[in-house]
Each structure stands twice: as C-alpha cells, then as structure tokens.
Amino acid sequence: xxxxxxxxxxxxxxxxxxxxxxxxxxxxxxxxxxxxxxxxxxxxxxxxxxxxxxxxxxxxxxxxxxxxxxxxxxxxxxxxxxxxxxxxxxxxxxxxxxxxxxxxxxxxxxxxxxxxxxxxxxxxxxxxxxxxxxxxxxxxxxxxxxxxxxxxxxxxxxxxxxxxxxxxxxxxxxxxxxxxxxxxxxxxxxxxxxxxxxxxxxxxxxxxxxxxxxxxxxxxxxxxxxxxxxxxxxxxxxxxxxxxxxxxxxxxxxxxxxxxxxxxxxxxxxxxxxxxxxxxxxxxxxxxxxxxxxxxxxxxxxxxxxxxxxxxxxxxxxxxxxxxxxxxxxxxxxxxxxxx
Numbered sequence: 001x002x003x004x005x006x007x008x009x010x011x012x013x014x015x016x017x018x019x020x021x022x023x024x025x026x027x028x029x030x031x032x033x034x035x036x037x038x039x040x041x042x043x044x045x046x047x048x049x050x051x052x053x054x055x056x057x058x059x060x061x062x063x064x065x066x067x068x069x070x071x072x073x074x075x076x077x078x079x080x081x082x083x084x085x086x087x088x089x090x091x092x093x094x095x096x097x098x099x100x101x102x103x104x105x106x107x108x109x110x111x112x113x114x115x116x117x118x119x120x121x122x123x124x125x126x127x128x129x130x131x132x133x134x135x136x137x138x139x140x141x142x143x144x145x146x147x148x149x150x151x152x153x154x155x156x157x158x159x160x161x162x163x164x165x166x167x168x169x170x171x172x173x174x175x176x177x178x179x180x181x182x183x184x185x186x187x188x189x190x191x192x193x194x195x196x197x198x199x200x201x202x203x204x205x206x207x208x209x210x211x212x213x214x215x216x217x218x219x220x221x222x223x224x225x226x227x228x229x230x231x232x233x234x235x236x237x238x239x240x241x242x243x244x245x246x247x248x249x250x251x252x253x254x255x256x257x258x259x260x261x262x263x264x265x266x267x268x269x270x271x272x273x274x275x276x277x278x279x280x281x282x283x284x285x286x287x288x289x290x291x292x293x294x295x296x297x298x299x300x301x302x303x304x305x306x307x308x309x310x311x312x313x314x315x316x317x318x319x320x321x322x323x324x325x326x327x328x329x330x331x332x333x334x335x336x337x338x339x340x
Contacts, residue, residue: 035084059295082283090160090275106276124161130263142242153218
C-alpha cells in the first residue's frame with residue numbers, strides 16, 4: 001500500500017475542480033445537505049461538523065443542514081441520488097458512490113502533514129484485546145496466521161479501512177496457503193464452522209468495532225486510527241505499528257464510557273489513502289462547486305483551529321494541523337478499485 005500511495009501520488013498529483021457535462025443547467029436546492037458517516041455523526045463531532053457547514057454557507061450564501069447517517073450504505077445512496085449533495089467519506093465509500101452515479105466526484109481531500117498528497121494517508125489496523133496478543137505472534141514478531149477461526153469484527157462491508165483494506169491484506173496473505181487457496185474477500189463476510197472466521201460481526205462504526213474487541217464480543221477487530229484517536233492514549237510502542245498498546249481514557253465518552261482503562265494491541269497496520277469530501281455534480285452548479293472548493297482550500301480554512309485542530313486542542317475534530325485541503329481527481333482512488 002505504501003508503494004501504491006507513492007506511485008499514485010506521483011502520477012495524479014495534478015488535480016482539478018470536479019466538473020460535469022451540462023452542469024450549468026443544474027437546478028440546485030436552496031439548502032445544501034451534507035451527509036456524515038456514522039463515525040462522525042455523534043454529538044462529539046457536532047461542533048466540528050458545524051464549522052465545516054459555516055464555511056460552505058459563507059462560500060455559497062446557502063443554508064446548510066447535516067444528514068447524520070447510521071449506516072455507510074445510507075451515505076453512499078444519499079450522494080448517488082442527490083438527496084445529499086456533499087459528504088466526507090472513506091475511499092471505498094467514494095468508489096461505490098461513483099459507481100452508482102459517475103457524476104459523484106471528489107471535491108477535496110485532507111493532505112498529509114507535509115501539506116501534499118504524498119503522505120495523505122491514515123491507518124487501518126487489526127487489533128486484539130490486551131492480554132490476548134501473544135497468541136498472534138510467530139516467535140517474537142506479530143503475525144496474522146492465528147486469526148483464522150477467530151471471531152472477527154469489521155466496521156461495514158462498505159468501509160475502506162474497516163473492511164476493504166484489511167480484507168485485501170488477509171486474502172493476500174492466506175489465499176496461497178492450504179487450506180485457504182482461492183480465498184476471496186467475500187468469503188470473509190460470513191462466519192461459520194466451514195468459513196475462514198468462526199463468526200463475523202459488523203460494528204457499523206470504527207468506535208463500535210473497537211468496542212466489540214475490548215468487550216470480548218470479538219477476538220480481532222478492524223479499526224482505523226483517526227476515528228478512535230480522541231478516545232484513547234498510546235501507552236506503549238510506536239503509533240500504528242505492531243505491538244503498539246492503546247488505553248481507553250478515563251473520561252472517554254460513549255461508546256467507551258463503560259470501558260475506562262481498557263487496552264488493545266495492534267497486530268497489523270496498513271496505510272490507507274485519505275478519503276475525500278465528495279460532491280454530486282448533478283445536484284450543485286459548477287459555480288457553487290467552485291465556491292466551496294475555493295473556500296475549503298483557502299488559507300483561512302487551513303488556519304482555522306476548529307477545522308484543523310492544534311496538537312493541544314481540548315475539543316474533538318476530524319483533521320489536524322499542519323494538514324490542509326487539496327483538490328484531487330477520481331483516478332487517485334484507482335488503487336482502491338483494484339483491490340480484490
């Protein structure tokens with residue numbers, strides 16, 4: 001994945017504002033609806049969502065309202081159908097929305113700490129409850145050999161880092177081995193005595209997928225770093241590396257309020273390209289799209305501490321300094337399309 005990110009960034013670093021044929025004739029709504037995945041739909045992120053909404057309102061002169069979803073599929077369908085016009089999603093959700101409606105295009109993506117696309121990535125991890133980690137070692141090194149037959153928690157089958165990327169890694173590792181030759185990602189969606197996993201759970205969000213493993217409902221969970229970072233502290237090892245130990249904060253809010261001090265361990269970490277704010281170009285005029293793009297990529301937004309949080313921020317958000325928003329093309333997400 002790291003090599004893919006480097007190669008794709010080099011090829012597609014030149015980006016442009018999304019356009020659509022006959023866009024000038026779009027009859028856009030008076031109110032722009034922004035859809036949010038379950039990971040960002042909670043009260044913890046209310047202020048962060050509102051700050052993004054304010055930027056869009058100021059840029060367009062239109063009222064903005066949020067559509068808070070409880071399922072990844074709802075967000076995808078909302079953008080594809082045009083009932084919502086903008087959404088912040090993962091790479092896989094963008095790819096699925098674009099497949100449903102080719103007029104859904106990426107608007108902007110948050111950069112890496114360099115301010116460029118080269119390191120515009122986060123991490124998908126396979127994690128286990130602290131105390132169980134030794135069974136996932138080959139000698140002194142962590143490995144995924146022993147996850148076969150375990151209870152597995154994914155986020156959603158439409159989640160990039162909560163299913164698509166870890167599933168691809170699992171299939172790549174096991175499919176050449178007996179008795180798992182011919183293993184596919186679809187084989188990982190259902191558990192059973194004759195399946196790869198004994199049981200498969202779907203948390204619906206990264207937070208709830210993590211709860212599944214620390215509450216012993218699952219043995220292994222697919223969890224990204226960005227959606228749970230505000231609830232936990234790194235207490236041992238290096239961030240996003242095998243062996244890293246994270247501890248739930250004593251004052252963590254729901255859904256972790258019942259698990260203060262609970263710990264989990266990373267057994268595998270995989271880089272993932274950042275997901276975009278996507279836009280339905282059939283539902284908004286090019287003038288509106290250009291205005292939103294210009295506003296989001298402006299220095300004013302980059303320097304807004306309520307959008308790009310400083311390191312010592314006491315409140316929750318979705319993006320961190322020194323990142324910024326950059327335009328990006330549809331082709332940047334081809335590596336996600338090509339994952340099997």
